[in-house]
Amino acid sequence: MHMSSTILVSGLMASAAAQADSLESVLEKRLAGDRSGVCVAAVYIDGERTEDGAYCADPDNVRELGADSRFEIGSISKVFLGLLVAQLVERGELDLDQPVAELLSTDSPLPEYEGQPIRVIDLLTHTSGLPRLPDNFEIADPDNPYAGYTPEELLADLSAAQLESKPGERYVYSNFGYMALSLALVHHTGKPLAELLEDEIFKPLGMTRTSLSGSTVQGHAGPGRRTSNWDFHPDLGGVGAIRSTPADMTRWLQAHLGHHEGALKDALLRAGQILIEADNEPQGYAWGFIQVGDRRVLAHDGGTGGFSSIAVVDRETDRASLVLMDTTMAMRGSLGDLALHLVDRDHKLQEPLPVAEAVTGIDLEQYVGRFALFDDDGPFMGDFVVEFSIEGEELHIQASSGGQVQPKLPMVAEGETRFTIAELGLTIDFVAEDDGRVERLDFSQGALELRGKRQ
Incomplete structure (x- = not known):
């Protein structure tokens, strides 16, 4: 890996001589100029060649990344947990069909x-019937x-849970399930x-x-908005607690490409396999399977409050990519288009979103209140x-669901x-x-289109 100990690249500092297809030019x-103000550290692997770099969207707020x-x-931690399961299965120390009740x-x-009980394979593939988070x-x-x-608390919530579907049949992404696993x-x-x-x-x-804890670079909830790290009980940490570096993650990617001859070789091959088809989608050892061109690739994203x-x-094709962001970008797909474009340059790369010009003099009081959201079902x-309030001279939004309240x-x-x-x-x-x-209101976020009604 040839990433230097400190890299400072911004819209003003990128080399004009960079090749059109180089990582930094992409x-x-x-x-x-993207509105998010995000800074990223990225890695691109093509066979034996590794390219890496860092970039900050805002040239006036460049942060040192190396x-x-x-x-x-975040949730890429789940893929590490999946690899752990694959290793235990390879050694004959765990059976995917074992009821979880026998393990706990x-x-x-x-x-x-x-x-029908919940099995290990059901938690692993998000098909346990458990909701995204415990009801309580x-x-x-x-x-x-x-x-x-x-x-x-998890054991108490698990005992009190009502399964929403038969284990193994319906895919529902579940942090609850991965804490239980x-x-x-x-x-x-x-x-x-x-x-x-x-070990x-x-x-x-x-x-x-x-590791599952320790210091990180500063995370951001938005442009210039510093936020705290997310902490997990270590024994529940497979849900999203891992903290890592571009250098370490490069070794992990290379291993998943098959460039590892150690004790994990067979488990790494197993970890990329499809286990079941649920809701007509393949599910495996935590990896997602995404169609890119004429082939399927392994992919997983992660998001916390500041990353x-x-x-x-x-x-x-023996290629891999990684994008680590110091700003939460989960609602914009965690720059998935960028990561997919790096492994296949025919995959469309989105345009950066420029800073919008704000309109002033609007009567904000008419929008204050709570709105319940609805889809076709x-x-x-x-x-x-979603609840709207006025802070200073700005309209703020705060979302909540299932007892989980997001920041304003x-x-x-x-x-x-x-x-x-x-x-x-x-967009509201x-x-x-x-x-x-x-x-009423119309709520739009990515491909999600919802209706809102005042409560």
């Missing part, structure tokens, strides 16, 4: 669906939502998860600066609500009734009734 094309800069990788040391009964999940600090949630491996092996990952994954791959990340592995996510975020007025958060790809269009009262 970063510049995708990010120069090979050993540590980021929260608890006297409380676990939920079943018409007599309470957040004391929206900026650090998992802090303080304990294994004891993390704890099940701890109980099954008798070792803390941090020790398991260190089974990090050490064999030479990932010396990767986003995405990794792509194309075993057929009824209430969105059961109880998803400022919106930019781009017209009398349109407000946006460009770095999240979010308020709709007035004939009498002038604002009782």
